[in-house]
Amino acid sequence: MTKLNRREMAEKTEKDLAHKVLDDIKAPKDLGLLRCVQCGLCTSVCPASRHSEYDAREIIKRVLDNDETIIEDEVIWNCFYCYTCHSVCPVGNSVCHVNQILREMAIQKDVGKKQIESFMSFADSYLEEGLGVIPQEYQGQLKIDYGKHWENLQENLQEVREDLGLDSMYLLPEAKETVDKTLEAIGFKKRVQEIKDVRNRK
Amino acid sequence: MEEIKKFIPTEKITLFRSCLVSAEYPGVEASTKYVFDKLGVEYVIDRNQSCCTGLGHYYDIFDELSTTALAARNFSYAIKNNHKQYVPMCATCYAILKTSAKNLNEKEDVREKINKAFRENGLEEFQYTKGDIDPTNDITHVVDVLYYLKDKIPEHKQRDISGLNIATHHGCHYCKVHYDDTLCGYRNPEVIDKICEVMDSPALKWYDQKPRHCGGGFRQRYANRDLSLDATVDKFLSLHREKIDVLLVMCPNCQVQFDRYQYVLEEKTGDKHYYAVLNIAQLVALYMGADSYKVLGIQTHTVNLEPLLDKLAIEYNPKGDTLHVTEE
Numbered sequence: 246m247t248k249l250n251r252r253e254m255a256e257k258t259e260k261d262l263a264h265k266v267l268d269d270i271k272a273p274k275d276l277g278l279l280r281c282v283q284c285g286l287c288t289s290v291c292p293a294s295r296h297s298e299y300d301a302r303e304i305i306k307r308v309l310d311n312d313e314t315i316i317e318d319e320v321i322w323n324c325f326y327c328y329t330c331h332s333v334c335p336v337g338n339s340v341c342h343v344n345q346i347l348r349e350m351a352i353q354k355d356v357g358k359k360q361i362e363s364f365m366s367f368a369d370s371y372l373e374e375g376l377g378v379i380p381q382e383y384q385g386q387l388k389i390d391y392g393k394h395w396e397n398l399q400e401n402l403q404e405v406r407e408d409l410g411l412d413s414m415y416l417l418p419e420a421k422e423t424v425d426k427t428l429e430a431i432g433f434k435k436r437v438q439e440i441k442d443v444r445n446r447k
Numbered sequence: 448m449e450e451i452k453k454f455i456p457t458e459k460i461t462l463f464r465s466c467l468v469s470a471e472y473p474g475v476e477a478s479t480k481y482v483f484d485k486l487g488v489e490y491v492i493d494r495n496q497s498c499c500t501g502l503g504h505y506y507d508i509f510d511e512l513s514t515t516a517l518a519a520r521n522f523s524y525a526i527k528n529n530h531k532q533y534v535p536m537c538a539t540c541y542a543i544l545k546t547s548a549k550n551l552n553e554k555e556d557v558r559e560k561i562n563k564a565f566r567e568n569g570l571e572e573f574q575y576t577k578g579d580i581d582p583t584n585d586i587t588h589v590v591d592v593l594y595y596l597k598d599k600i601p602e603h604k605q606r607d608i609s610g611l612n613i614a615t616h617h618g619c620h621y622c623k624v625h626y627d628d629t630l631c632g633y634r635n636p637e638v639i640d641k642i643c644e645v646m647d648s649p650a651l652k653w654y655d656q657k658p659r660h661c662g663g664g665f666r667q668r669y670a671n672r673d674l675s676l677d678a679t680v681d682k683f684l685s686l687h688r689e690k691i692d693v694l695l696v697m698c699p700n701c702q703v704q705f706d707r708y709q710y711v712l713e714e715k716t717g718d719k720h721y722y723a724v725l726n727i728a729q730l731v732a733l734y735m736g737a738d739s740y741k742v743l744g745i746q747t748h749t750v751n752l753e754p755l756l757d758k759l760a761i762e763y764n765p766k767g768d769t770l771h772v773t774e775e
Contacts (some may be wrong), residue, residue: 251469269510274553292660292678293667323674325664326505328542332623332633348507357507363670364506370498375497377466380506383669391707393750397770398747402470405770409744412492414469420495423570427520428569431561433513440508 259309269346270389279338281305287340299323303342305446308343316350322360358443365444368437375416375424453628454584455595456532460490461525462589463544465537466498469697471707474704474744475699476664478732479536479589481742485603485648485735486596490534495524498703501539502700505665511550516561518547519575526579527572533586536617536728538698541588545625548582588621589728590638590697594630597645604646605736608759613650614691615639616682618698619660634658637694639727646734650695655685661704668704676715679704685711687720692755694724702726707749723755733761740767 260268263278272278287301288294299320307315313416315321324344331339351357366381379387388396398405406414416424428434462483468475483490497517503509521544525531535541545646552557552590557575562574580586595602622629631638635658662679664671673766683705686694696702706724713719729743739745739761745752746768756763 270550270557273549278705290659292662292681293674295681296677297674304728320670322666323671325660325662325667325678326677327619327660329619329660329683330527330624332626345507349510353680354505360670361507361666363668364503364508365484367503367506368508371498371503376469377498377500377502378470380669386457386628386669386672390711392710393706394749394771397772398471401770405744406469406473408481408741409473409739411473411476414464414473415494416497417494420497423520424497424517426568426570427516427565427573428513430564430570431513431516432564433509435729436510436513437508 262313263311265341265350265419266308266346269349271342271346271349273339273342275337276339276342277334277345278308280336281309281338282336284335286333286335290329290333291328292325292327293323297323304340304343304347305338308347315407316347316354317356321347321351329361343396352440355443358440362440362444365437372425372428372437375421376414414426451595451630453591455586455587455591456534457487457592457596458489458532459527459530460488460491460532460534461496461530462490463499463533463535463540464492464496465535465540465699466502467703468536470493470698472702472726472744473744474747475536475702475728477728477742477744478728478737479728479733481737482593482728482735486599489598491528491530493528493530495526495596495613496521501537501543502665503601505539507666510559510683512560514543515547515550515557516564518544519551519561519565520570520573521576521750522548522580523573531580531585534589534590534592535586537700538588538620539700541586542578542620542624544586545582545628548580548586550736551580552577552582563588572712582614582625588697590621590632590642590703593642593727593731594638597642600645600731600734603735605639605757606734606761607647608730608734610689611648611692611759613643613648613695614654614657614686614689615643615650615695616661616701618696618701622658623698639697642727642731643695646731649692651689654689656682661701663700663730664703676708676712679708679712680716684716684718686722687718690720691722691729692758694722695730696724697727699726721750721754723750725752738767739763
């Protein structure tokens with residue numbers, strides 16, 4: 246009887262942040278988060294830690310300290326997702342994975358949706374063509390950075406591909422249809438709409 | 448040759464298409480096909496295949512479940528076609544596909560959720576059965592295949608490419624994500640270096656920042672441009688100090704970072720030094736005699752390749768490039 250009560254209590258208690266991270270779909274089964282000894286090897290190889298306020302070791306410390314304010318902290322958006330930290334960690338932890346999960350938690354709220362809404366044309370293109378493209382929102386800067394040659398490439402891409410003896414880069418029409426159905430079935434379209442709603446509310 | 452612990456296919460391959468290769472450096476696809484044909488590798492390309500989602504996944508636009516469901520859909524075509532050996536040209540596709548196969552095999556709830564969505568929406572044909580795809584042995588990168596067949600490469604030698612000062616840059620998502628599956632080391636990655644050796648054009652044994660990231664960083668390149676370029680500068684300056692002729696890559700995203708941004712980086716650092724950026728498949732194709740415009744597709748590169756061809760005394764017809772316009 247006592248046992249049952251304890252279990253019931255445990256079920257009511259909300260999990261701490263570290264366990265929420267471990268339970269996330271993005272967490273590899275053997276993620277060594279709880280084994281972190283704060284050695285700092287991750288920080289020492291991390292491009293974001295070298296060039297911004299982001300500190301890979303600190304991210305893990307805050308997660309282990311159950312500091313949920315990290316979800317709303319802009320600093321999590323500085324990770325490069327290069328997995329260098331992941332590849333050197335002596336205890337099999339991965340700040341890179343933890344960051345992806347923290348961002349997803351932020352996306353469940355408005356704060357994260359605002360961070361990614363400028364990339365939504367990638368989703369639109371995928372829904373239309375089953376292919377990714379460079380987000381429209383950044384094309385202006387890219388035209389400056391990449392120069393006229395790149396614009397010429399965009400305009401003549403099909404011809405260039407034909408010269409190289411390559412088939413069309415686009416999916417077959419029936420394939421586009423099943424990609425679209427798959428994304429509807431799995432809930433991706435709903436996710437896209439929710440992110441766009443936040444943009445439109447601004 | 449170092450002991451290879453994973454299966455590397457030479458047949459029943461689906462060459463997995465990459466959105467960045469297709470739109471930015473299509474010559475990487477043409478070169479891979481050219482080299483595979485020379486080496487007798489049997490492969491197909493399937494226009495039912497959708498993009499792996501990788502860029503969108505790492506912009507945090509795609510959630511894990513959607514990416515995994517699309518991978519299940521793609522896997523089903525490869526299996527149906529009896530070409531289930533997926534060989535991507537891009538490091539991100541490689542890692543995304545492996546992660547998806549692991550999710551589908553190891554996480555029953557994920558697999559069931561996806562299969563249920565397929566069943567309830569008339570997409571039964573895409574359902575995934577545990578073990579359909581082995582993430583280690585059924586998904587290999589083009590460089591794995593080239594490494595495996597490297598001793599056959601010199602049989603097709605048409606051009607001398609020795610004497611180049613080459614640096615290699617290995618894709619992080621090839622080396623570091625599923626590092627147990629990486630050939631020839633991931634802390635000091637050397638798989639591309641080993642392919643260079645058989646063409647008598649050895650790469651620099653080491654240079655400062657060698658295992659470091661290109662700086663692209665998915666969202667960072669766009670939303671955090673300065674941070675992204677600051678990270679690229681670390682490696683860029685090291686390459687300048689080494690006075691390299693060529694930076695060899697294995698991932699189109701790294702190629703964008705070092706090729707498309709080369710002049711931006713020169714301006715940012717005030718440091719100038721010409722070097723070309725090539726995918727390893729393009730260099731092997733060049734060695735095997737492929738045309739610079741019709742196969743390598745050098746006209747799509749921001750940084751002209753012609754000075755490198757001059758150095759190697761390789762003939763070319765500059766009319767093959769209609770994309771670079773001379774300033775008037």
